[in-house]
Amino acid sequence: MKIMVAVKRVIDYAVKIRVKPDKSGVETANVKMSMNPFCEIALEEALRLREAGHASEVLVVSMGGAQCSDTLRTALAMGADRAIHVSTSHSLFPLTVAKLLQALATSEKPNILLLGKQAIDDDANQTGQMVAGLLQWPQGTFASKVQMDKEAVGSVTVEREVDGGLETVKLQLPAVITTDLRLNQPRYASLPNIMKAKKKTITQITPEQLGVQITSDLEILEVFEPPKRKAGVIVASVDELLDKLKNEAHVI
Numbered sequence: 135m136k137i138m139v140a141v142k143r144v145i146d147y148a149v150k151i152r153v154k155p156d157k158s159g160v161e162t163a164n165v166k167m168s169m170n171p172f173c174e175i176a177l178e179e180a181l182r183l184r185e186a187g188h189a190s191e192v193l194v195v196s197m198g199g200a201q202c203s204d205t206l207r208t209a210l211a212m213g214a215d216r217a218i219h220v221s222t223s224h225s226l227f228p229l230t231v232a233k234l235l236q237a238l239a240t241s242e243k244p245n246i247l248l249l250g251k252q253a254i255d256d257d258a259n260q261t262g263q264m265v266a267g268l269l270q271w272p273q274g275t276f277a278s279k280v281q282m283d284k285e286a287v288g289s290v291t292v293e294r295e296v297d298g299g300l301e302t303v304k305l306q307l308p309a310v311i312t313t314d315l316r317l318n319q320p321r322y323a324s325l326p327n328i329m330k331a332k333k334k335t336i337t338q339i340t341p342e343q344l345g346v347q348i349t350s351d352l353e354i355l356e357v358f359e360p361p362k363r364k365a366g367v368i369v370a371s372v373d374e375l376l377d378k379l380k381n382e383a384h385v386i
């Protein structure tokens with residue numbers, strides 16, 4: 135069984151985001167970039183499935199500028215077997231990424247396509263659902279547990295986090311799974327594996343080679359910081375609180 139994992143390079147979660155002076159986006163120059171945390175969880179799950187004997191190959195893919203190869207190198211150091219970089223300097227929106235993943239899935243034929251539930255830069259939470267739709271594969275989104283079925287070969291059981299609790303779904307393979315925060319704790323790459331990863335090859339491919347045109351119906355008009363929050367006040371009594379909620383905040 136082959137597992138394909140989509141990993142995105144994003145601004146590190148610990149960095150304080152700054153908007154560019156021309157409001158066209160956020161500052162990424164001289165900013166620490168890392169693998170999207172949900173993608174790390176997706177990769178960890180793929181590696182665990184391989185280690186449990188359910189998969190023979192873990193392929194990682196990433197789309198974007200030249201430095202995506204750093205993220206892929208990290209993925210190889212964590213234990214992925216092979217990497218593909220779809221290289222483009224265009225801005226990528228979820229539908230385009232989904233089309234690129236569809237093309238890669240069609241040629242690579244993975245049994246499971248694993249993605250993060252969302253990328254923490256744009257918080258879109260759309261790519262997994264879109265690629266499942268394009269491929270017409272079943273999808274298990276927001277997975278908090280993934281179990282290969284022993285009695286029914288060719289299917290996987292996914293426990294997913296929904297508003298009211300947990301939902302369990304059984305998916306026929308090939309399938310798309312997107313990972314939630316509680317699925318696992320990703321490993322760190324060990325030094326020997328970092329060294330070994332330097333020798334692994336990252337295949338470069340263009341969207342044109344995959345037959346995907348990078349166009350978008352979306353245009354970012356302006357990016358701005360949220361308004362600063364006002365300082366809070368301490369009220370002396372419940373009556374005063376109710377009065378403020380009613381007459382100042384107008385919420386009751």
Ligand code: AMP
Binds near residue numbers: 173
């Ligand atoms: P999003 O729908 O943008 O919130 O992203 C959800 C997931 O799609 C991410 O966690 C990745 O697994 C995948 N993804 C999105 N953009 C990319 C990209 N440029 N390269 C690789 N994977 C991506």
